Amino acid sequence: MSATWTTILVLAAGTAVIKGAGPLLVGGRSLGRTTTRVIALIAPALLAALVVTQAFTDSDGSLTIDARAAGLAAAAGVLAVRREAMVRAVVVAALAAALVRAL
């Protein structure tokens, strides 16, 4: 089997196992207050890390500021005016990044 197909099949199986593990292990049980608080805080931690790694890193992991940063700043501007303007913020981000690249 080629490297491509091996990658696809093993990655699919591995991903399914990872996604299923948490629900299988802690399903339905209610956890203590402190545990619940830590788990609830995973969301802001994860989202903040996704924002900066996807906006400010190159494919090799080195930090960089490019058109994506302009897109992110534009989105932040939209959200500062109206917190619920989700779709508008995302569209403005893409337009701003495209504009910076076109210049």
Place this chain on the structure above:
Amino acid sequence: MARPSLWLASSLVTEPTAADETRESARSGLVAGIPVAVATLLLGVSFGVLARPVMGTVAPIVMSAIVFAGSAQFAALAVLAAGGGAPAAVAAGLLLNLRFLPMGIALGPSLRGGPLRRIAFGQTMIDATWALANRGFGRFDPVFMAAATAPSYVLWVAGTALGVFAGELLGEPERLGLDALFPAFFLTLLVGETHRGRLAVVVAALAVAIALVLAPFTPAGVPVIAACAAALIGLAPQAARDWEPITLRKEPG
């Protein structure tokens, strides 16, 4: 059934049933999932465009259908494109997907039913809809999440096919600013989270620091997983005071 008029009358005055609530979750999830799916479509097109020269025409589409994890697919593709073997490509992809472990643990307490049903709900987890289904204080709406993911699944696979077969007509995805879509999208979700309490802002700031410090030295995926450790601030005794109940955020739109 014997007395339909009476049944109808009583249904008008009683509380909504569990089935009604499930239907409402599915409906509102589907609606909330549409903007996510539009962004996913554009990213899927990018993936198809980039994958075709490396993987051919069929493999990228199959990959999107059975892996269904954007960042992991891009990472595995980057390794294959650089001439790396399957073990390195799989490792890169799985490392990125390891974040679904803490996310799944967070989801767990909200899932009812047997192990197979719970595992099935776990498969519908993607970053954006997991965050949208977060009801605060460790509670999630799994039906909402599954429904919100459905449009993204369809458009991720369709977008990949579009990119594979019509990519040349579109040009480079970067030129259209498509790589700025997801950081901006995660920012909108993060802004919603930080309004739940001061503690969330502190955790987000710490997570940013961890991710940026680690990014240059560790393989892709590690910074995001390590940043989840910022949530451990919740163990501090002061955290109980800072974590005050805040009303549910409004649906986007």
